[in-house]
Amino acid sequence: xxxxxxxGAATSYRLQxxxxxxxxxxxxxxxxxxxxxxxxxAEASGISVRTLRDIESGRVEQPQARxxxxxxxxxxxxxxxxxxxxxxxxxxxxxxxxxxxxGILGDLTIERGGIVSDVRSLKLRRLLSLLALCHxxxxxxxxxxxxxxxxxxxxxxxxxxxxxxxxxxxxLRSSGSGSAGQAASYLIRTxxxxxxxxxxxxxxxxxxxxxxxxxxxxxxxxxxxxxxELAALAHQCWRGPILADEPQLALHPEATAAVRQRIENLLxxxxxxxxxxxxxxxVSALRAAAGDDPLHxxxxxxxxxxxxxxxxxxxxxxxxxxxxxRLDAELGLQPGPEIxxxxxxxxxQQLSWPRSVLLFRQTEDALRESxxxxxxxxxxxxxxxxxxxxxxxVGRAAQLQELNQMLLAPGERDGQxxxxxxxxxxxxxxxxxxxxxxHRVLDHFPDGQLYxxxxxxxxxxxxxxxxxxxxxxxxxxxxxxxxxxxxDEAANLYRxxxxxxxxxxxxxxxxxxxxxxxxxxxxxxxxxxxxSRNTLPCLVAxxxxxxxxxxALDDEEALMLLGRLLGPERTxxxxxxxxxLSRYCxxxxxxxxxxxxxxxxxxxxxxxxxxxxxxxxxxFRQPSLPGDLLSSVQVAFELSYAALPEPAxxxxxxxxxxxxxxxxxxxxxxxxxxxxxEARWSLYQLVDASLLREYAHSRFSMPGPLLRYAKxxxxxEEQFQAV
Numbered sequence: 001x002x003x004x005x006x007x008g009a010a011t012s013y014r015l016q017x018x019x020x021x022x023x024x025x026x027x028x029x030x031x032x033x034x035x036x037x038x039x040x041x042a043e044a045s046g047i048s049v050r051t052l053r054d055i056e057s058g059r060v061e062q063p064q065a066r067x068x069x070x071x072x073x074x075x076x077x078x079x080x081x082x083x084x085x086x087x088x089x090x091x092x093x094x095x096x097x098x099x100x101x102x103g104i105l106g107d108l109t110i111e112r113g114g115i116v117s118d119v120r121s122l123k124l125r126r127l128l129s130l131l132a133l134c135h136x137x138x139x140x141x142x143x144x145x146x147x148x149x150x151x152x153x154x155x156x157x158x159x160x161x162x163x164x165x166x167x168x169x170x171x172l173r174s175s176g177s178g179s180a181g182q183a184a185s186y187l188i189r190t191x192x193x194x195x196x197x198x199x200x201x202x203x204x205x206x207x208x209x210x211x212x213x214x215x216x217x218x219x220x221x222x223x224x225x226x227x228x229e230l231a232a233l234a235h236q237c238w239r240g241p242i243l244a245d246e247p248q249l250a251l252h253p254e255a256t257a258a259v260r261q262r263i264e265n266l267l268x269x270x271x272x273x274x275x276x277x278x279x280x281x282x283v284s285a286l287r288a289a290a291g292d293d294p295l296h297x298x299x300x301x302x303x304x305x306x307x308x309x310x311x312x313x314x315x316x317x318x319x320x321x322x323x324x325x326r327l328d329a330e331l332g333l334q335p336g337p338e339i340x341x342x343x344x345x346x347x348x349q350q351l352s353w354p355r356s357v358l359l360f361r362q363t364e365d366a367l368r369e370s371x372x373x374x375x376x377x378x379x380x381x382x383x384x385x386x387x388x389x390x391x392x393x394v395g396r397a398a399q400l401q402e403l404n405q406m407l408l409a410p411g412e413r414d415g416q417x418x419x420x421x422x423x424x425x426x427x428x429x430x431x432x433x434x435x436x437x438x439h440r441v442l443d444h445f446p447d448g449q450l451y452x453x454x455x456x457x458x459x460x461x462x463x464x465x466x467x468x469x470x471x472x473x474x475x476x477x478x479x480x481x482x483x484x485x486x487x488d489e490a491a492n493l494y495r496x497x498x499x500x501x502x503x504x505x506x507x508x509x510x511x512x513x514x515x516x517x518x519x520x521x522x523x524x525x526x527x528x529x530x531x532s533r534n535t536l537p538c539l540v541a542x543x544x545x546x547x548x549x550x551x552a553l554d555d556e557e558a559l560m561l562l563g564r565l566l567g568p569e570r571t572x573x574x575x576x577x578x579x580x581l582s583r584y585c586x587x588x589x590x591x592x593x594x595x596x597x598x599x600x601x602x603x604x605x606x607x608x609x610x611x612x613x614x615x616x617x618x619x620f621r622q623p624s625l626p627g628d629l630l631s632s633v634q635v636a637f638e639l640s641y642a643a644l645p646e647p648a649x650x651x652x653x654x655x656x657x658x659x660x661x662x663x664x665x666x667x668x669x670x671x672x673x674x675x676x677x678e679a680r681w682s683l684y685q686l687v688d689a690s691l692l693r694e695y696a697h698s699r700f701s702m703p704g705p706l707l708r709y710a711k712x713x714x715x716x717e718e719q720f721q722a723v
Contacts, residue, residue: 027055027071045070100172100186102196103204104132105258106239108246110171117171123148124171127164129246131187131196133254135203138195150248165194205258208237212265224272231269235285238262241292263289263299270302279309290319294326297335301342308346313492314522316346317499321523324500347496381477385451386506389439390432392564395557402548403437407527408444416544417521419528423535424550425690425703426457426636427590430531431508433550438506438529445527447501450475452519456511457533457639465518468507469494472519487518495522502526511643513539533640533690551693552587552703555579561589565596570607577608584614586704594633637709640689647674651682652691655702656711663692663700 038056042049047070055067103109108129110117119125130139130147144161145153154160165187172186188197200206211234218227242258243250266282266289273282286303293299300323307316320335320343327333335343399422406420422430438449450472454463469490473483476497484490498521510516510532516539520528530536530545539545553561559582563571571578585591599610641652654671655663665680672679683700686692693701702710 027052045073047071099202100198101202101204102128102132102135102198103239104129104243105204105208105237106241107244108132119171121167123164124167126246126249127161128168128171129243129249130252131168131194132203132205133243133249133252133258135196135198135206136200138190138193140193144193147249161194204237204239205242208234208258208265209261211237212261215265215268219268219272224275227268228272228276231265231272232281234265235262235269263293263296267298267302270306274302274305274309277309279306282306283310294323295330297323297339301339304339304342304346311492313346314495317343317495317522318524320346321500321525347499349493349496381448381475383448383450383472383475383503385475386438386449387435387451389435392561393432393436394561394564395553396429396433396436396550399433399548399550400437400440403529404441406546406548407529408441417524417526417528419520419530419543419545421536421539421545421547422529422531422550423533423547423690425552425588425706426533426640427588427633427705428550428552428690429589430533430550432589434506434508434529434531438504441504445502445504447503449504449506451506451508453508454510454515456509456515457636457643458509459635459639462511462515465515466490468515468519472505473497491518494519498526499523500525504529507531510534510536512536513543517543535688535690537688553589553592554587555583558582558585558587558592561592562596565593566599566607574607577606577611581607581611581614584611584704588703588705590636591633591705633705634709637706640691641709641713644685644689644691647678648682648685648689651679652686652710653714653717654710655692656707656714658702658707660702660704660707663702664698 036044038052039049042052045052047067051067099112101109101111103111108119108125110119110128119128126147127144130144134143139147141158141161145157148161148164149157169187186196186198188195196203200210211230215227215230215234218224218230241250242255242262249255266285270282270286273279283303283306286299286306290296290299290303300319304316304319307313307319320339323339324335327335403420407418422434424430438451442449452463452468452471454468456462466487469487470483473490473494474480476494478493478497482493484493500523502525503521505519505521505526505528507516507519507528507530510530511534513536516530516536520543528545530539535547536545540547552558559571559579562578562582566578581595582592585595595610595614599605599607641649644652651668651672654668657671658667663683665676665683668674668679668683669676672682680698683692684694687694687700691702691706693703695701
């Protein structure tokens with residue numbers, strides 16, 4: 001007999017000693033005891049993997065004779081013995097289906113032959129629940145009396161108990177259940193009270209206790225895989241909270257003991273599931289139990305491990321953060337050593353990952369061999385990447401206050417990472433606003449600040465999320481050899497390094513949602529501030545990131561900015577010209593700054609003279625000198641324009657014929673020769689790119705500098721067509 005056959009026979013004997021188990025459980029136990037995968041077992045027996053999976057899952061009640069013979073050869077058993085085992089299992093199951101079953105691991109259920117009897121009487125329901133709870137022991141008259149009449153039993157309560165017992169026997173003697181004498185045998189009189197006289201498997205609580213006990217015994221004897229199967233069966237006995245429809249009885253000592261045993265079995269089940277790389281089998285059970293007992297560190301620790309082992313690192317770290325906060329708020333304590341060790345394992349990626357890529361799958365020795373020069377992850381460092389704030393900043397008081405409310409108010413977080421999106425036209429001052437706010441709130445983020453320009457609208461092309469993650473991980477102290485090549489792995493490590501820390505992340509000049517999502521931390525103590533010319537509606541709708549519009553400065557703010565750039569003496573000396581110039585810029589800070597720079601170069605040039613030149617030559621038709629900043633305005637507009645689809649670009653050019661105000665889909669449709677629906681679609685594409693404003697429903701306007709740029713493009717197009 002082979003080692004495999006010996007292991008299968010030994011497992012068969014052990015399971016037979018523990019009682020009747022379904023055939024599919026026996027086959028799975030045989031295979032696991034031999035340490036073989038389903039594919040190895042199927043190849044050894046000459047059957048398909050699919051057939052084996054169907055057998056082990058219980059979907060095949062009667063395998064073909066050829067399959068049985070193949071299994072018998074591999075298992076070292078007789079085919080007739082397997083048939084007898086299956087027949088006995090089916091007979092046992094049939095007997096169980098026809099026999100009485102009482103359930104209290106959830107609502108009270110009385111079932112016979114698949115038919116559930118409704119127990120409407122409150123007293124009757126309490127009596128049967130109590131007897132099932134005490135099974136196989138009896139419940140005394142006093143206990144029955146205090147259960148049926150919690151406040152004060154009547155004087156004749158013993159006679160009333162006999163009446164309810166008679167009714168209970170009548171319920172157990174449902175149609176097809178036999179004689180009254182047979183029903184009476186289910187509920188018997190004892191010297192001190194009454195007891196249910198049914199098998200352990202007929203009451204779900206005693207069945208659970210038997211299975212849980214056998215699981216613990218198997219585990220103590222080193223039979224881990226058998227213990228795993230038994231613990232799983234024990235856990236499946238529970239349908240919900242014990243005696244869910246009788247909250248008074250749920251406080252009975254037997255009920256509280258059962259709840260404690262349930263948790264102990266679940267802890268063993270979870271440990272074995274993690275050991276055999278099946279964490280997904282226990283995640284939902286651990287999540288429910290941890291929710292019912294949020295301060296049980298054993299449950300929370302295993303939930304963290306199971307989530308992380310399923311690839312849900314963000315959720316695992318969120319659970320740790322929630323537990324830490326709850327322990328501190330309710331008990332004034334820090335997490336104990338068990339949960340701290342689990343947290344450390346998640347941070348170091350010491351997990352089994354059956355359904356995702358593992359960052360550091362090798363053991364410590366193998367890792368040392370494959371990377372002899374690799375060093376362990378260094379301690380966390382404090383990044384400080386914010387660029388200097390913009391000088392001569394004016395206005396934006398409302399937006400600064402909104403950012404405070406969105407990103408600093410702890411009461412509004414609800415466990416989510418606070419994030420805000422600043423959107424507006426090119427040259428609208430989004431980056432300046434983001435940096436102004438970020439420098440103001442440095443004290444709120446003591447663990448550092450991360451900043452990156454994603455080049456969403458730049459000549460060099462947008463930066464992908466993987467490159468941004470590499471930059472951030474290096475700033476967080478992760479050596480290059482430890483930075484994963486895969487985007488998801490790098491994002492997991494990034495969130496891990498930020499877990500438990502308060503870091504501000506500024507993502508400047510984003511182009512689309514794919515650049516942003518992997519860069520959002522998992523810890524609610526961090527905050528994310530994004531700037532983009534695009535409105536990114538999917539990011540707002542799906543990720544819940546709130547948007548703040550950064551529109552043009554008003555006339556007073558624009559004049560104030562021009563005065564700070566040129567000097568108050570100069571603007572006061574030419575107040576009317578300064579006002580006209582600031583209005584010419586239509587409140588776009590970039591245009592104001594560029595024109596102020598041109599004015600500062602020849603000090604003898606007056607504001608009025610320069611304004612006249614602009615009116616005559618146009619903002620985008622003046623010759624540009626080498627290094628001239630004026631071209632930066634056109635480049636900024638051009639990058640947004642070039643990113644549009646051609647129909648939207650054509651509508652943008654045609655808007656150069658308008659006054660830039662009171663634009664509707666109908667006026668555009670007439671000019672473009674399209675339908676109002678097509679025109680409206682193009683207009684909203686311009687709005688999403690912040691090249692157009694929707695100041696009322698389906699009514700649009702365009703800032704003056706953008707309107708002049710559209711007119712330049714339209715003139716060039718007409719000149720080209722005329723050639």
